[in-house]
Amino acid sequence: MERLTLRTVGPADSAFLQYVPGNFRPLLEQEETVCVGAVFDGRACGAALAQWDRGDYYLRYIFVDPEARLCGLGTYLLRGLLGQIRVRGSEQVRAVYSHSMLEDGRQTLGILERAGFSRPEPVSTGFATRLGDIPDVNVSSVPGLEVYSVQEAPGPVWEAYQKLLWKGELPGFAHMEELERPWPELSSFCTVDGKLSGVFLIDRKGEGCHLAGLYVLPEFRGGRTTAALLARSIRAAKAILPPETEVWTSAIDRNAFSLCEKLLRLGSQSTKETEFCSVYHF
Known part of the structure; x- marks a missing residue:
């Protein structure tokens, strides 16, 4: 046997x-x-x-x-x-x-x-830190700009998001259904003059937060959407989670890398390291 x-x-x-x-x-x-x-x-x-x-x-x-x-x-x-x-x-x-x-x-x-x-190839940079070490993001009042938790977003905002998904106009990391355990209280939608301008999704993994994806629609880039999304989600997380909660994400382009350097590199326990990918083909 x-x-x-x-x-x-x-x-x-x-x-x-x-x-x-x-x-x-x-x-x-x-x-x-x-x-x-x-x-x-x-x-x-x-x-x-x-x-x-x-x-x-x-x-x-x-x-x-x-x-x-x-x-x-x-x-x-x-x-x-x-x-x-x-x-x-x-x-x-x-x-x-x-x-x-x-x-x-x-x-x-x-x-x-x-x-x-296959032989491992570098694909991104991983960042991790404690929630309490992430600085607050201050956003001055902007006429026409509103930000909501995904949980409390008005119906038209949800409908606009679903329409973009159906049309294939959002990248994979902005698809809420792709997350393991989406955290609607911490995830955010932003609108400008009533139009959906961006989305920030957070996934619950164990007792920590995975910053799954931040996406601003092309016509709204260069404005305040990114800051508004970050400000609301960080504030909401600090209101319900202890400061030692682990927060992590992966940066796959220059803009994401720069943003993570600013927000996630403070504190003695923050880390940054290269992530690799190996592939098995059948």
């Missing part, structure tokens, strides 16, 4: 939850999530999880029990996960990571390489 077996893992498989971080466990409730666990002699000893996000599967986590390392179990888990994803018809799997996310960087990168992932 084979001593090592692979199992699909769901939210009720408590034996494997020790290998899935708390902020990833809600993903097990989603039908698109793929999670596999390794069992040796009837005992759980590791798990790997991938999430469907914006048209691709992303490797989110892989963990091998310390007592079972250095014997190829990580590669076994990852290949099993890839097999499950392939059955679902996906054409590729992405692994996006920074070196601080890897418990044993060299070993983890070796697992990706042995499983057939």
Whole structure:
């Protein structure tokens, strides 16, 4: 009888939850999530999880029990996960990571390489800080400019947002339905003379805040929309969350990088590091 077996893992498989971080466990409730666990002699000893996000599967986590390392179990888990994803018809799997996310960087990168992932390429810069270290954004009164929480936005504002989504005029990071756990109290809409001018979406991940995307419509760029969105969301977050709450985001262009440098680089615990992407093609 084979001593090592692979199992699909769901939210009720408590034996494997020790290998899935708390902020990833809600993903097990989603039908698109793929999670596999390794069992040796009837005992759980590791798990790997991938999430469907914006048209691709992303490797989110892989963990091998310390007592079972250095014997190829990580590669076994990852290949099993890839097999499950392939059955679902996906054409590729992405692994996006920074070196601080890897418990044993060299070993983890070796697992990706042995499983057939491409050479890692830099794709963005990750920023993280504490909520209390983010400075308030002050915006002077501007005639015709209004900002609302997504939760309390007037019907016409919501309709304008939905119309832009339907027409495909918003980038993926501005799609609320793409978020794991959208935070409507903290996310914001801005209007200028009654027209939707921008959106700032925040995702709840574990006990922290992920700044998922800030987008200003082209005709309103260069105005006060960005500052108004940031000011309302930061103020709302500080009103309901403790100052030690972790806040993080990824900057993928020059403007986003500059904004993150100004807002998220204060405080002794702030971090900035390069994020890499490796891809597995079926």
